[in-house]
Amino acid sequence: MSIRHGLLALLSSEPRYGYQLRVEFEASTGATWPLNIGQVYTTLTRLERDGLVAPGGADEQGRAVYMITEAGREELERWFSTPVDHSDRPRDELVIKIAMAVAATDVDVGEVILAQRMATMRTLQDLTRAKRAVGDGLAQRLVLESMIFKAEAEQRWLDHCEAVVKEKNA
Structure with missing residues (x-):
């Protein structure tokens, strides 16, 4: 999602106003995407320019x-109606790391996988706790469930x- x-x-x-947008953006995304207030105002300046x-x-x-214009509503409608193109997503560092571990001769791939599995399990536990704490926040709940x-x-x-x-090694 773009800012x-x-x-x-x-x-x-x-x-x-800007600070209100920052707070509500973070609340809507379950604080999984923190925004710098400078990003908010830079983006607002560009949105106004456009x-x-x-x-x-x-x-x-x-x-x-700030208020949305008719052109802004049309842009928002276009964004909501256009599916996310998976080829536009950034490279997945984990996939690259595992592939490079397999390609390297002196790396224990099992250890790389185990370290990641443990980190992912901790993340999963943290996300599950955060989901329980959300209460009635539907947007936050959906973001956290996506991450889970x-x-x-x-x-x-x-x-x-x-x-x-x-x-392969057997």
């Missing part, structure tokens, strides 16, 4: 408020890697 589209999504319901948001005056405390499913899938993939490496 740009996340901010547009938040602005689609009502005008907001005609997707406009200044909405100031709130009662004098903070600059990915960690579980990683565990299964590590099991598969271990089995394939054992089979």
